[in-house]
Amino acid sequence: MQKLKPAHLTDEEWLERRREYQRRYRKRHPDRAKAHDKKSRERKLLKRQTPEGREAYRAYERAYAKKYKLLNPEKVREKQTRHNRKTWRKRQLKHLYGLTPEQYAIRLHEQGNRCALCREPFEGRRRPHIDHCHTTNVIRGILCQFCNFGLGQFFDKPDLLQAAIAYLTRSYARSA
Numbered sequence: 001m002q003k004l005k006p007a008h009l010t011d012e013e014w015l016e017r018r019r020e021y022q023r024r025y026r027k028r029h030p031d032r033a034k035a036h037d038k039k040s041r042e043r044k045l046l047k048r049q050t051p052e053g054r055e056a057y058r059a060y061e062r063a064y065a066k067k068y069k070l071l072n073p074e075k076v077r078e079k080q081t082r083h084n085r086k087t088w089r090k091r092q093l094k095h096l097y098g099l100t101p102e103q104y105a106i107r108l109h110e111q112g113n114r115c116a117l118c119r120e121p122f123e124g125r126r127r128p129h130i131d132h133c134h135t136t137n138v139i140r141g142i143l144c145q146f147c148n149f150g151l152g153q154f155f156d157k158p159d160l161l162q163a164a165i166a167y168l169t170r171s172y173a174r175s176a
Contacts (some may be wrong), residue, residue: 038145043129070099076171095139104130107142108122108128108142111141111142115128115142116143117147117151125145126144126146127144128142129143129148130142131147131151133149133156
């Protein structure tokens with residue numbers, strides 16, 4: 001049975017006291033703690049074996065996660081940012097293009113760390129983007145964001161790009 005919180009303590013102080021008590025108890029009685037953990041795992045497993053139990057457990061976990069996020073917003077934010085920074089790009093490369101970070105680095109090095117189209121180095125606002133065929137998903141090269149977005153505006157259609165070249169050539173001929 002859980003003890004009631006004394007009025008002079010804040011929620012955080014009370015929670016810390018309870019955690020400290022549990023740590024000391026587990027240290028003094030490792031066999032009891034182990035048995036309790038085993039029973040708890042078995043109960044959770046039994047609950048998850050029926051559709052109602054699974055749904056109830058999911059609801060419990062969602063509620064617990066929501067409460068944790070409300071009580072510890074800075075911890076959650078820090079963990080998400082740290083995790084996202086480390087793994088987001090790696091997951092994106094593998095999921096979208098089937099590339100490992102090493103394969104990506106090799107491709108970038110083969111291009112001299114420059115855009116495959118305009119040949120400008122990747123620095124400042126000119127960040128590398130993977131250019132790929134949207135029908136076959138084959139990677140064509142690594143472009144700067146400006147060239148990649150520009151190609152995307154022409155829907156990867158060579159005839160549209162050639163029409164744009166002809167248009168620009170005519171306008172340059174008139175102005176000269």
